[in-house]
Amino acid sequence: MDTLTLKVNRRVQTVLGSSTLAITAKAKELKSQGKDVVNFAAGEPDFDTPDTIKQAAVQAIAEGQTKYTPSTGTLALREAICKKFKKDNGLAYHPSQVVVSCGAKHSIFNIIQVLADEGEEVLIPSPYWVSYPEMVKISGATSTIIPTTARTGFKVTAQQLKEHITGRTKIFILNSPSNPTGMVYSRKELEPLAEICVKKKIWVISDEIYEKLIFESGPYCSIASLGKEIFDLTITVNGLSKAYSMTGWRIGYCGGHPEIMEYIKNYQDHSTSNPTSISQAAALQALKEPEEKISAMCQIFKERRDLMTSLFDNVPQVSYIKPQGAFYLFCDFSKVGNASQIAQKMLDEAYVAMVPGDSFGAPGFIRLSYATSDAQIREGVRRISEWIKQHT
Numbered sequence: 001m002d003t004l005t006l007k008v009n010r011r012v013q014t015v016l017g018s019s020t021l022a023i024t025a026k027a028k029e030l031k032s033q034g035k036d037v038v039n040f041a042a043g044e045p046d047f048d049t050p051d052t053i054k055q056a057a058v059q060a061i062a063e064g065q066t067k068y069t070p071s072t073g074t075l076a077l078r079e080a081i082c083k084k085f086k087k088d089n090g091l092a093y094h095p096s097q098v099v100v101s102c103g104a105k106h107s108i109f110n111i112i113q114v115l116a117d118e119g120e121e122v123l124i125p126s127p128y129w130v131s132y133p134e135m136v137k138i139s140g141a142t143s144t145i146i147p148t149t150a151r152t153g154f155k156v157t158a159q160q161l162k163e164h165i166t167g168r169t170k171i172f173i174l175n176s177p178s179n180p181t182g183m184v185y186s187r188k189e190l191e192p193l194a195e196i197c198v199k200k201k202i203w204v205i206s207d208e209i210y211e212k213l214i215f216e217s218g219p220y221c222s223i224a225s226l227g228k229e230i231f232d233l234t235i236t237v238n239g240l241s242k243a244y245s246m247t248g249w250r251i252g253y254c255g256g257h258p259e260i261m262e263y264i265k266n267y268q269d270h271s272t273s274n275p276t277s278i279s280q281a282a283a284l285q286a287l288k289e290p291e292e293k294i295s296a297m298c299q300i301f302k303e304r305r306d307l308m309t310s311l312f313d314n315v316p317q318v319s320y321i322k323p324q325g326a327f328y329l330f331c332d333f334s335k336v337g338n339a340s341q342i343a344q345k346m347l348d349e350a351y352v353a354m355v356p357g358d359s360f361g362a363p364g365f366i367r368l369s370y371a372t373s374d375a376q377i378r379e380g381v382r383r384i385s386e387w388i389k390q391h392t
Contacts, residue, residue: 053282328370
């Protein structure tokens, strides 16, 4: 049989697979082989979805809610999302301005494909979530990376934003709380960024998926809440995955200006159509859940953060900035060696799964998730410390 000559879309040829998913898959494979793996690579809460949410899904099945819904999501769910936006973020969206999708990742993908075009630029602060640049590649646009450092708390400054804007700049992606750093932008930090985006007429994608997982005091601020002009330029993205431990249910959503949301609706009409009807019923129940449940999970993550950082305080070769939210510790391993090689060897030799910072645009760093038990955190950091002692 002749060798198949495969020719694929030139944009897709350059797209890289997700390193976080690949490492998580390898960790699970090793575990299935009987290896005692500590998984610090996971990007999801280790808690089960609350029973009340699961029961809502079961009830939806029993009631026959198993058919197509509007591609943008059920009206009841979009109305509940609008109430959430208003209550939590001070954002007044009409249900027609909301599109429910198969996860926040899907929402962001839709927005970038609709807004970005060939010859245009998308500004992405680094460290960044691994999927942003790959989504931009698929759109045909170009990613312009704005490097941040520990000195600025891994946050982009107004001066940096100004310096990276060109006549081709179309979108600025903002992620707060951040994956992978856990940093959270304050209102004071967001105001000058919003002012610049309004002045230059730049769209903002505000990825707020970790909004409910913040450990420090003070109200969370959505950039779209800072005035009518920035509100019109911002597409606010959120979802159920992190706050309600619903990663596998695949429900995300976004809200924005009516005109852009109509284009996003049309795009989704011809790609996935509606997200799963059963998951939408579960999501509707999730948005009715008492905040105390989320607060309790957030408190556990805070305690785990404090545990992991206290343990790393005894590993002098590794440094970090204490995260303000999410469930990741972004550590500087540059004194130990090449971070990608360390992560690979740590998995192969010590059975600790971590994600190297190269994937996030930050060579020398490694992301560790503390979405796991205290016992696993203690054991994992012990193995890391022992490995470093043996190799340095």
